[in-house]
Amino acid sequence: MIFKGKVHKYGDNINTDEIIPARYLNTIDAAELASHCMEDVDADFVKKVSKDDVMVAGENFGCGSSREHAPVCIKAAGVSCVIASTFARIFYRNAINIGLPLLESREAAQNISDGDEVEVDLAKGVIKNLTTGTEYQSTPFSSFVEQIISAGGLMNYVKQRLEARG
Amino acid sequence: MGKTIAEKILSKHSNNDAHAGDLVVADLDFVMGQDGTSPLAIRAFEEMGATEVFNKEKVVMVIDHSAPSPLEGVSALHHLMREFAKDKGIKLYDIGCGVCHQLVPEQGHVAPGNLVVGADSHTCSYGAINVFSTGAGSTDIAAAMASGKLWFKVPETIKYILNNKLAKGVYSKDLILYLIGKITADGATYKAVEFTGETIGNLSIDARFTISNMAIEMGAKAGLMEADDKTIEWVKKRNKTAFEPVSPDSDANYLEVIECDCSKIEPQIAKPHTVDNVSPISELEGTPIHQAFIGTCTNGRLEDFKIASQILAGKKINSDVRFIIAPASKDILLEATNMGYMQKLIEAGAALVTAGCGPCVGTHNGVPSDGENVISTANRNFKGRMGNSNASIYLGSPATVAASALTGKITDPRNYL
Numbered sequence: 341m342i343f344k345g346k347v348h349k350y351g352d353n354i355n356t357d358e359i360i361p362a363r364y365l366n367t368i369d370a371a372e373l374a375s376h377c378m379e380d381v382d383a384d385f386v387k388k389v390s391k392d393d394v395m396v397a398g399e400n401f402g403c404g405s406s407r408e409h410a411p412v413c414i415k416a417a418g419v420s421c422v423i424a425s426t427f428a429r430i431f432y433r434n435a436i437n438i439g440l441p442l443l444e445s446r447e448a449a450q451n452i453s454d455g456d457e458v459e460v461d462l463a464k465g466v467i468k469n470l471t472t473g474t475e476y477q478s479t480p481f482s483s484f485v486e487q488i489i490s491a492g493g494l495m496n497y498v499k500q501r502l503e504a505r506g
Numbered sequence: 507m508g509k510t511i512a513e514k515i516l517s518k519h520s521n522n523d524a525h526a527g528d529l530v531v532a533d534l535d536f537v538m539g540q541d542g543t544s545p546l547a548i549r550a551f552e553e554m555g556a557t558e559v560f561n562k563e564k565v566v567m568v569i570d571h572s573a574p575s576p577l578e579g580v581s582a583l584h585h586l587m588r589e590f591a592k593d594k595g596i597k598l599y600d601i602g603c604g605v606c607h608q609l610v611p612e613q614g615h616v617a618p619g620n621l622v623v624g625a626d627s628h629t630c631s632y633g634a635i636n637v638f639s640t641g642a643g644s645t646d647i648a649a650a651m652a653s654g655k656l657w658f659k660v661p662e663t664i665k666y667i668l669n670n671k672l673a674k675g676v677y678s679k680d681l682i683l684y685l686i687g688k689i690t691a692d693g694a695t696y697k698a699v700e701f702t703g704e705t706i707g708n709l710s711i712d713a714r715f716t717i718s719n720m721a722i723e724m725g726a727k728a729g730l731m732e733a734d735d736k737t738i739e740w741v742k743k744r745n746k747t748a749f750e751p752v753s754p755d756s757d758a759n760y761l762e763v764i765e766c767d768c769s770k771i772e773p774q775i776a777k778p779h780t781v782d783n784v785s786p787i788s789e790l791e792g793t794p795i796h797q798a799f800i801g802t803c804t805n806g807r808l809e810d811f812k813i814a815s816q817i818l819a820g821k822k823i824n825s826d827v828r829f830i831i832a833p834a835s836k837d838i839l840l841e842a843t844n845m846g847y848m849q850k851l852i853e854a855g856a857a858l859v860t861a862g863c864g865p866c867v868g869t870h871n872g873v874p875s876d877g878e879n880v881i882s883t884a885n886r887n888f889k890g891r892m893g894n895s896n897a898s899i900y901l902g903s904p905a906t907v908a909a910s911a912l913t914g915k916i917t918d919p920r921n922y923l
Contacts, residue, residue: 353691353780357888361895362571362867366579368545380890400692403725404888405867406627408546408643429696429727430627434643494645495553502555 341441341462341490343420344470345392349454350381354397355404356431360413362405373409374416391418394460396452398424402431411435421460423467423478425449436485439493443467448476462486508755510663511730512698515638515752519621526662526759535620536564537650540606542571542867543625543643545583548590550648559594560654566597568609570862573601576870604835604861607631607719607803612835617741617749618733623650628803628885630726633718634711635741636733636751638698641722661698661727662761664689665754668705670769675920677813678713679805679883679903681705682720683774685766687784695725697761700754705768706731711740712809719804720885723781773918776901779889787906790916796878798829798911800856800904801864805883806834808841814908815847817922823855824914830872831856832864855911868893881910 357380364376378385395414401424402410411434414422421441435442441462448467452458456471465480481489491497509517513525520530537559539547544567559565567587575581591598599609607628609615616622618636623629627641642650650656672681699721706714714731721729733741733751741749773787800806800814811833823829831851833839839861842848852858857872859865865872866884873893874880880892880899887899902910905919912922 355886355888357868357886357891361890361893362542362869363873363893365542365869366572366577366583368549368583380895400695400725403691404627404886405542406625406629406641406643407543408645412546426692426695428692428725430641430643433646437643437645494649495550498554 342459343392343394343462344457344459345394345420346390347394347396347452347454347456347458348385348389349452350395350397352398353400353403354381356402356407356410357404359402359410360407365407365409370412370416373413377413377417386417389417389419392420393418394458395419395422396424396449397422398449399426401427403428406430408434408438411438411440415440421462423448423452436488437494439489439491439496441489443478445476445478448478462489507759508757510698510754510758510760511700511752512638512661512663512728515619515621516658516660524660526660528660529657530660531655531657532621534623534650534654534656536616536622537647538606538610538622538624538629539567539647540571540626541569541573541584541587543647544587546644547625547647547651548586550645551651554648554652556652559596559651562595564654565651566599566615567591568599568603568606569601570605571867572869573860573862601862602836602860604833604838605803605806605863608806608834608838611635612744612837614745617745617747618737618751619749623647623656627722628719630721630729631715631719631803633721633729634714634731635737636731638728638730640727661696663698663700664694665700665702665760665763667763667765668701668703668768669765670704670767671708672705672768672771675905675923676771676773677903677905678709678716680771680774681768682717683776683784683901684771686720686724686782687774689724691723691780691782692725694721697726698728698730699724699726700730702732707734710809711736712807715807716804723885773903773906773920775906775916776887778887778898778900781886781901787902787916787918791918793900793916794879795827795881795910795915797872797874797880798827798907799865799872799880799882799884800907801832801834802866802884803834804885805904806832806838808838810883810904811842811847811851812845814904815850817905817908817919818854818912819850821854821912823911826914827911828872829856829911830859830865832859832871833861836861865892867891881907881916883907
């Protein structure tokens with residue numbers, strides 16, 4: 341899977357309350373959740389984001405609550421993948437389960453700027469900053485995790501496997 | 507090679523000789539969901555094609571985050587949970603019962619040595635009674651409800667040896683804030699933490715829950731304590747099943763061992779907008795506050811209301827402060843009423859809200875206004891956490907919050923004890 345998009349850059353310790361405040365957890369509709377994505381950090385994010393854009397952040401992205409609404413709303417907002425220096429544990433697992441690709445690269449996270457155009461090759465873990473021409477290598481997902489992501493999440497992955505077994 | 511508590515519990519539940527770094531599929535003793543996260547889990551459960559939960563006695567749901575419902579949308583989600591619980595024959599704790607992390611241990615659902623997952627990041631609370639418990643997302647909870655199993659990466663463990671008694675006016679909340687300030691918000695990410703030593707031994711079970719509850723605020727997967735006589739007595743009053751406490755081996759392998767002389771710690775405050783932004787109270791005294799809150803899964807227990815009522819008995823809170831209290835469970839509310847704590851607090855000016863999460867997560871019960879400062883016993887002070895991203899949240903012990911409600915500014919509780 342290869343994604344190309346514009347970067348929306350944020351700092352360290354972006355928590356799930358910032359990604360989707362609890363006051364909006366009054367629905368499980370992904371599009372409605374997405375309409376409040378990042379609202380408390382960047383009120384204009386929803387207006388600025390386009391399909392396939394890439395979110396870049398610093399340390400401990402997704403810390404805080406276990407709410408799966410957080411990766412769900414980022415994905416539904418159109419973001420193709422998130423690059424960060426590090427991710428919080430529950431968010432990391434939730435993102436894979438719902439099919440939102442994550443790449444861990446401190447170098448990329450520190451050097452890519454807001455508004456840059458990047459291209460991400462998920463299978464290889466390669467992040468290309470098309471604006472500056474710099475390339476970064478992150479550890480690619482294992483093939484098992486990549487299959488989950490390609491299927492669009494754990495649920496679809498399990499369904500596809502069950503259907504294939506027929 | 508010896509094993510940590512985490513390695514032992516995950517080995518036993520996966521029939522494996524598991525060590526840190528291993529991936530295991532483990533049998534769960536208990537699965538919990540709350541009203542913020544259960545609706546997505548129910549949808550995932552149904553999408554999975556699951557029809558029954560793996561064991562009706564081992565799955566519960568709790569309506570605590572927005573209870574009673576403040577909004578039509580939330581009402582619909584609560585309805586979904588009630589119908590699911592009825593249909594699957596599982597227990598649902600409805601509005602007014604309390605916060606999930608108080609109810610799960612208090613109502614006897616878990617015991618030392620258990621392996622538990624909950625759809626809430628503060629599920630790590632039960633580590634205080636020797637349970638390996640951790641927060642998970644809705645898809646994982648759906649799989650756990652359906653199968654009674656989940657995969658885990660066995661975590662490495664950081665061990666805290668906490669020496670000496672806490673000083674007068676310094677509580678377990680101050681201790682855990684101090685430790686989080688040192689190790690930072692992601693210092694224990696993907697790790698388990700063990701809390702041991704004389705300081706822990708001297709604490710009540712109520713006070714120990716405060717510490718394990720906040721293990722996630724250092725990024726930890728679990729915040730474990732050994733079961734001592736206090737633990738066994740506390741659990742046996744509530745849980746009649748047989749259980750086997752788990753202690754670490756003396757030659758267990760730790761990623762890091764951190765020793766701390768806890769007698770030197772003074773009251774601590776976590777400043778806006780991260781939990782690891784911690785200072786001793788002396789640096790913040792005098793900061794004006796507009797709202798004070800005692801409650802939550804961190805500090806809404808009987809001992810917390812006792813401490814606060816001792817500070818506020820016969821006094822009136824500052825006229826510029828709104829003071830909200832939310833007991834962590836109905837049982838605590840009743841007991842605190844019987845003991846006279848509630849009367850003292852309400853006479854001092856407290857507004858009592860439904861047993862549950864209260865205003866902690868910003869869904870209802872006391873959203874601050876723009877530019878206001880809140881002092882709270884909760885576990886998170888993230889921007890927007892209490893429903894307004896233009897408000898600032900300071901975290902402290904129940905004693906600090908009570909003393910601050912009295913004066914209208916951040917106040918060292920040691921002046922009032």
